[in-house]
Amino acid sequence: MGTLRWTLIALSVAAIAELLVWRTFSRVGVFIPKGKASVMQTVYDISLQIGIILLNFAVILAVIALVLAIYRFRLGGELVTQGRNAVTNKRAFYLSITLIATVVAMIASFVLLALVQNMVVTTTIRLTLLVAFSTLAADMWLRHSDWRVRLFIGLMLTGYWLQLVAKLLHDVVFPTLGVEWQETVYQPMLLIGELAVLINGFVAYLAFTRQTSQERGPIRDILKHPKSLIGALVIVGIFLGLTFITVAESSIVPILGLYALGYQMVWPLPLYVISLFFLLYLIFYSLGEWRRGPSYRAVGLGLILLFAGGYTFHISDQYLFALVGVLLLARPELLNNPEDRDIAVGSGL
Numbered sequence: 001m002g003t004l005r006w007t008l009i010a011l012s013v014a015a016i017a018e019l020l021v022w023r024t025f026s027r028v029g030v031f032i033p034k035g036k037a038s039v040m041q042t043v044y045d046i047s048l049q050i051g052i053i054l055l056n057f058a059v060i061l062a063v064i065a066l067v068l069a070i071y072r073f074r075l076g077g078e079l080v081t082q083g084r085n086a087v088t089n090k091r092a093f094y095l096s097i098t099l100i101a102t103v104v105a106m107i108a109s110f111v112l113l114a115l116v117q118n119m120v121v122t123t124t125i126r127l128t129l130l131v132a133f134s135t136l137a138a139d140m141w142l143r144h145s146d147w148r149v150r151l152f153i154g155l156m157l158t159g160y161w162l163q164l165v166a167k168l169l170h171d172v173v174f175p176t177l178g179v180e181w182q183e184t185v186y187q188p189m190l191l192i193g194e195l196a197v198l199i200n201g202f203v204a205y206l207a208f209t210r211q212t213s214q215e216r217g218p219i220r221d222i223l224k225h226p227k228s229l230i231g232a233l234v235i236v237g238i239f240l241g242l243t244f245i246t247v248a249e250s251s252i253v254p255i256l257g258l259y260a261l262g263y264q265m266v267w268p269l270p271l272y273v274i275s276l277f278f279l280l281y282l283i284f285y286s287l288g289e290w291r292r293g294p295s296y297r298a299v300g301l302g303l304i305l306l307f308a309g310g311y312t313f314h315i316s317d318q319y320l321f322a323l324v325g326v327l328l329l330a331r332p333e334l335l336n337n338p339e340d341r342d343i344a345v346g347s348g349l
Contacts, residue, residue: 003068004065004068004069004072004334005334005335005336005337007061007064007065007068008065008301008324008328008334008335009301010061011058011061011062011065011305011321011324012301012304012305012308014054014057014058014061015058015062015304015305015308015309015321016304016308017054017058018051018054018055018057018058018308019260019261019308021047021050021051021054022048022050022051022052022054022055023051023260023261024260025044025047025051026047026048026051058321059317059320062317062320062321062323062324063106063320065324066102066106066320066323066324066327069099069324069327069331069334070099070103072334073095073099073331076333078091078092078095078331079092079095079096079099080092081093081096087142090138090142091139091142091143094135094136094138094139094142095135095139095330095331097131097135098131098132098135098136098139098327101128101129101131101132101135102128102132102323104124104128105124105125105128105129105132105319105323106320108121108124108125108128109125109317112125119171119172122171123168123171123172125319126164126167126168127168129160129164129319129323130160130161130164130165132323133157133160133161133164133322133323133326134157134161136323136326136327136330137153137154137156137157137326137330139330139331140153140326140329140330141153143330146207146210148203148206148207148210149207149208149210151203151207152200152203152204152207152208155196155197155199155200155203156196156197156200156306156326158192158193158196159193159194159196159197159200159311160193160322161193162189162190162192162193162196163189163190163193163262163311163312163313165189166185166186166189166190166193167312169181169185169186169189170182170186174186190264190312191264191266191267193311194263194264194266194267194311195267195271197263197275197311198267198271198272198275199275200275201274201275201276201277201278201279202274202275202278204278204279204282204303205278205279205281205282208282208286208299209221209282209285222281225281225284225285225288227284227288228281228284228285228288229281231280231281231284232277232278232280232281232284233277235276235280236273236276236277236280239273239276240273243269260310261307261310261311262310262311262312262313263310263311263312279303279307282299282303283299283300283303283304283307286299286300286303287300287301294332294333294334294335294336294337295332297332297335298328298329298331298332298334298335299329299332301325301328301335302325302326302327302328302329303325303329304325305321305322305324305325305328306321306322306325306326308321308325309321309322309323309325310322
């Protein structure tokens with residue numbers, strides 16, 4: 001289904017562009033000196049407008065991708081929960097629940113646009129996201145028996161669960177009980193979830209390059225893919241450079257982390273650097289092997305969308321990127337080509 005494949009590619013590009021222009025530049029631009037009629041002010045204002053357009057475009061693409069995926073699953077019979085082997089039936093059941101929860105979350109998000117702020121609708125979105133991420137993780141768990149992939153799945157689900165449950169507790173349970181447990185419950189939950197996500201950057205590398213790493217050793221395997229290594233090092237170098245350049249304005253890096261991706265940036269900086277390096281390397285590595293099959297494409301595009309979706313979903317509908325990303329990891333057949341001969345099993349993907 002070429003339309004779906006191209007939609008997913010366009011979504012990944014739009015999500016990263018939105019992340020760079022809207023969520024990142026709009027925050028950095030606040031600290032750039034500029035007068036009312038200056039060139040920098042004009043550039044900043046235009047960039048904000050472009051960023052808003054990119055965000056809306058990316059959200060529309062995410063919705064289209066999910067609708068096309070539902071159609072693809074229905075057409076391909078993946079939603080039939082009877083008449084096949086037990087594992088296939090279970091996966092079909094989990095996928096059906098995922099799609100139902102996703103549709104409810106999307107409808108609730110459109111309702112929220114009209115209401116602007118409504119706790120019932122917000123709570124509905126968070127609860128349906130908990131269901132969707134859990135059933136997607138269960139679907140992916142059944143597809144993979146390797147412990148490294150299952151560790152990746154567990155850490156990924158831990159991150160999503162802790163941040164969503166923490167928000168439900170903070171906004172619904174704590175006010176009902178009349179308690180303020182932000183410091184004792186809410187913040188620790190967010191921080192533990194953030195740590196799980198950071199660790200998962202390295203675990204993802206182990207999980208999705210496991211076969212080649214086992215054959216050559218992890219260091220030799222990385223050196224065998226110099227383009228992926230150089231790409232990861234360049235972007236990590238830019239991240240470190242911006243970090244140290246802006247160290248005088250200590251609020252910039254935490255603001256970028258919190259606003260752009262939902263990270264509070266309280267753990268030691270090397271953890272973020274290591275996680276970012278291995279995640280970027282894996283993305284470049286997977287995209288570099290694009291022609292080898294849908295599993296490579298799914299890992300490359302899926303991790304881009306997980307990264308763009310961020311951790312705590314501070315931007316409206318940001319969760320859509322993460323949902324599509326996890327869906328790709330669980331169901332890489334969405335990126336099939338008619339001529340594919342997927343050799344992902346032999347490659348460790």
